[in-house]
Amino acid sequence: MKKIAIIGFGVVGSGVYEIVRQNKDILTKKAGEEIDVKRILDIRDFSAHEEANLFTKDFNELLNDDEISIVVETMGGIKFAYDYTKALLESGKSVVTSNKELVAAHGDEFFRIAKEKNVRYLYEASVGGGIPVIRPLANDVSANDIVKVSGILNGTTNYILTKMFKENSSFEDALKTAQKLGYAEKDPTADVDGIDAQRKISILMSLVTGKKIDCALVNAKGIRTITAEDVSYAEKLGCTIKLIGYGYTKDGKVSASVEPMLIPKNCPLSSVEDVFNAVMVKGNMVDDLMFYGRGAGKSPTASAVVGDVIDIVRSPEYNPYFSWEKSGEDFFIPYEEVTARFFIRVKETEKAKEVFGAEDFVSGKDDFAFITNEITVRQLREKIAEISPVNIIRLYN
Amino acid sequence: MKKIAIIGFGVVGSGVYEIVRQNKDILTKKAGEEIDVKRILDIRDFSAHEEANLFTKDFNELLNDDEISIVVETMGGIKFAYDYTKALLESGKSVVTSNKELVAAHGDEFFRIAKEKNVRYLYEASVGGGIPVIRPLANDVSANDIVKVSGILNGTTNYILTKMFKENSSFEDALKTAQKLGYAEKDPTADVDGIDAQRKISILMSLVTGKKIDCALVNAKGIRTITAEDVSYAEKLGCTIKLIGYGYTKDGKVSASVEPMLIPKNCPLSSVEDVFNAVMVKGNMVDDLMFYGRGAGKSPTASAVVGDVIDIVRSPEYNPYFSWEKSGEDFFIPYEEVTARFFIRVKETEKAKEVFGAEDFVSGKDDFAFITNEITVRQLREKIAEISPVNIIRLYN
Missing domain, CATH: 3.40.50.720 (NAD(P)-binding Rossmann-like Domain)
Structure with missing residues (x-):
């Protein structure tokens, strides 16, 4: 006993x-x-x-x-x-x-x-x-170099985003419904601002690397800035928007961040709805795995x-x-050095053409959107200083 | 070393x-x-x-x-x-x-x-x-009574069915392409007739119950009978068709079978495409989990x-x-006693109304389809003897 x-x-x-x-x-x-x-x-x-x-x-x-x-x-x-x-x-x-x-x-x-x-x-x-994630990472994929871990790690925000897509709710209305149903707390900060997901991706990447990822290093952006207009653009692009905890390893270093991302409909993460969570793990031998289930609840x-x-x-x-140990310096790839493509909304196209070399624009209600080539966050920040964007969302890759 | x-x-x-x-x-x-x-x-x-x-x-x-x-x-x-x-x-x-x-x-x-x-x-x-399935079932869900295991366990047939849905290929053409790409063998019997999936669901349910499920007991039906017309009906019903290995436990007994099933689009299995595999596990505490990834390949x-x-x-x-041990008699639920709803295509509606009490029919090119209430396979077999159906597909539930 x-x-x-x-x-x-x-x-x-x-x-x-x-x-x-x-x-x-x-x-x-x-x-x-x-x-x-x-x-x-x-x-x-x-x-x-x-x-x-x-x-x-x-x-x-x-x-x-x-x-x-x-x-x-x-x-x-x-x-x-x-x-x-x-x-x-x-x-x-x-x-x-x-x-x-x-x-x-x-x-x-x-x-x-x-x-x-x-x-x-x-x-x-x-x-x-309830989803087995820690034990599979510790045991099942042990033959692999884990190159990427990404996932929908927070049920509250996934519920809100699903509602925004399915019912064209605004963020505020969807949040209220989530609070009414007990999916979101009265003070929803930890969920909607990505702090909960920030802790979770820190844990996952600490486990993968065996070295502690300090949460303070993990850039976390929540979903408060996502609007019905972004949802409408996403649909035009054949995408959905999910709050993603995203980590990768490269040359012995590690990156981790949390932000809303545009997910193409053919990515299995795109069909993870409501309060469900899913974690994708990419190993150099097994390729992509996904673990799906209820990310919260008694x-x-x-x-x-x-x-x-x-x-x-x-x-x-x-x-x-x-387990993991304390990590030294120079182990974490700063968010500024992360490379990705970005969806950018602008009021006018001229400046975007000039600064980003953008050619294809999608028209929205009051503005235009384009997708950048692969650039670093540092380059993105330099360039957007010149164009006053309406909103920016990273593309999942 | x-x-x-x-x-x-x-x-x-x-x-x-x-x-x-x-x-x-x-x-x-x-x-x-x-x-x-x-x-x-x-x-x-x-x-x-x-x-x-x-x-x-x-x-x-x-x-x-x-x-x-x-x-x-x-x-x-x-x-x-x-x-x-x-x-x-x-x-x-x-x-x-x-x-x-x-x-x-x-x-x-x-x-x-x-x-x-x-x-x-x-x-x-x-x-x-490459998908972790055995170890999660042996370790991760150990706090649960596992009530159901179902999945897309064969990549070849999933590739063929995906092609039939996406490109309106016939079964024969899709099989030929699969063979050309090396996804199907010259003699495709083990895959397309469900024998490979039969072995896999036997293994999974043997592990879950700790008692050997003899493959010979597992009713296995492949995908040879699925036609472009079935695909067209499935789309009208908001479904896809997948070859599913399906097992459940009930009152200390176990059932296992393999057959094509109609999967509603909101079920995560429906978006598993091409050669990918996925296994859903339902525990009495954790509810539905899904493990997704490459089901074959070097x-x-x-x-x-x-x-x-x-x-x-x-x-x-x-x-x-x-591990599992030899099982005794009376442990396996015969396929005839499995309860499900079925999609049935008939040339005329009159007899179907009479025998099944069917009311709602969907029209196809040359025939009609309806969906039964929950009945046992035994009841189904008795009833269809009277109506000469064109085709029958079980509904996933």
């Missing part, structure tokens, strides 16, 4: 509890021994819960319980989660988390402690909700957490292939 | 050799030690190969070499591959295969021997080419094989979660 504890009985934490109860026999079969929840830490009052005896407000009841060998951290945030995770790993317990903010910020430190103590720190649920995310718990029951010792 | 051997230097076998050479540093990093090819068994002449010294025609040179601990079997077929695999496992070597025919037919026996000898028999490349398939080799270098001991 393996005893686990849960820290944070919110959406995901309560989902973990429910899976352990509901799929008990499956878990026993898959883990090779029974898994049981012994303690749940939450500062709120759960005295009316049918297993109220499991709840505690005292972290030390988890930390000092030698029977508990695996702790699930689903509380989110940094402050307490950092202290708890560190103390648990140092005491020789394995930790499973869905907390992308914490993994992105302090993963390297936790992996170092996990290695010292020969325990595990797993985080499958931190990216892509049961899917909890499914990934419990999958990690089962992995630890099967293999409790430190596994280097899920 | 881990020494491996390769049996069968065809497309996949030579791809394995090339990955070991080309991605050598990556493999060393990912496996934790260097991997090298020591011997290659092939009855053909490779004396002009730049590493001709590796080749042998004598199986005993592999079997009796204690330095070789992992053998890759990429020769295909049953006869020799069965004897070799059995002898290798019995001698305490792990075996990695891309040979779906062999895994489907004798997997249970090999897993038993692997368990006895505490070695591994892995087969990621046998389903979905480098993608070899990528999966080498991924298995790396897995064995990391974890050389028997792993029960990749």
Whole structure:
């Protein structure tokens, strides 16, 4: 019998509890021994819960319980989660988390402690909700040089963009509907400004390279500037618009960024709709793979957490292939050096012809759009200073 | 240094050799030690190969070499591959295969021997080419009761069907093009009649249930009967047609079958085109997942094989979660008991109204089509005996 504890009985934490109860026999079969929840830490009052005896407000009841060998951290945030995770790993317990903010910020430190103590720190649920992404990257594509990872990593923005395309909603209206349905928070900043996706692409590229990508280096632009007119242009171009976390490796260096991109309809990412997520992985041998599914929600995310718990029951010792270390300087390719093609809307075509050598323009309601050749972001910034563009969207490639 | 051997230097076998050479540093990093090819068994002449010294025609040179601990079997077929695999496992070597025919037919026996000898028999490349499917099913979704597995498991037929839809080709013309491009064999039976997909869905459902699904039980229908007129109907219905391997579990029993199905455009499987494959997995907690990528080809398939080799270098001991056992009677749900809706084309509508209670008909060039309510295949067969249908296609659900 393996005893686990849960820290944070919110959406995901309560989902973990429910899976352990509901799929008990499956878990026993898959883990090779029974898994049981012994303690749940939450500062709120759960005295009316049918297993109220499991709840505690005292972290030390988890930390000092030698029977508990695996702790699930689903509380989110940094402050307490950092202290708890560190103390648990140092005491020789394995930790499973869905907390992308914490993994992105302090993963390297936790992996170092996990290695010292020969325990595990797993985080499958931190990216892509229920979609297996972390473990495939750590295990399945190991024969490959991973040259690119790109994906729809945030369900809220994908829901909003899908609504803008399908129902010609404005960003504001789509956001309101998302909030009404519980897909977006009251303060939607982390989602719509790309901060959530920024953490996730940092985690993915840190895993791929084995070196920590500092979130602060990852240029993140959200979807607030996408208008109904952009949607209309996209459709004319046979594209859709998705918020994409995009990373690649080149000559031993790594790039990562988040921004809305125009996706051609023949790219599998273009048909990922509503709150679904998808991650594309390009290996030098396997070419493009895509992993698709529910990127959020109680049961899917909890499914990934419990999958990690089962992995630890099967293999409790430190596994280097899920880890990354501090990175040195000169490892990150600055956003200015990223090369891409860009969709640019302008009020007049003359200046665009002159500065970009643009020839083919698409007409919109009040302006014109063209697509640049491959240029660096630095070149783009220099050139657009001359043309006062209405909007700019990167092309996915 | 881990020494491996390769049996069968065809497309996949030579791809394995090339990955070991080309991605050598990556493999060393990912496996934790260097991997090298020591011997290659092939009855053909490779004396002009730049590493001709590796080749042998004598199986005993592999079997009796204690330095070789992992053998890759990429020769295909049953006869020799069965004897070799059995002898290798019995001698305490792990075996990695891309040979779906062999895994489907004798997997249970090999897993038993692997368990006895505490070695591994892995087969990621046998389903979905380069797409991680076997390992995610064995590991990532372990918190779930897997209720359904369905997918486009054969690239040749998907190429043909894509061509029929995109270019209005007939089946015969599309097959000829596929043969010209090397996507279909001269004798295309195994692909177009669904035998390849039959083996793959057997493997997937055997893995999911832990009990062997005998291929002979799996009803398999290919795509030879799909006509341009069916394609035209499908488009009117907002659908595409794909050859689907389909399995589900219910009340401790399992069903598996292969047949062309009408797929609604909003299902992610509908946008999987050309030679690409995709597998959808439905878990009771995670809901629908999809794994997409190249289902065949030298480098993608070899990528999966080498991924298995790396897995064995990391974890050389028997792993029960990749295995299945002989199944008893009463475990398999006969095809007659499968419930679905069906698209049926008839010359006249009167009899269809009477027998099926059909009300809505779509008109085609020379006939009419309707869609049944949910019925069992047994009921379908009884009813169609009365109406002489032109064609019948199951609806994906």
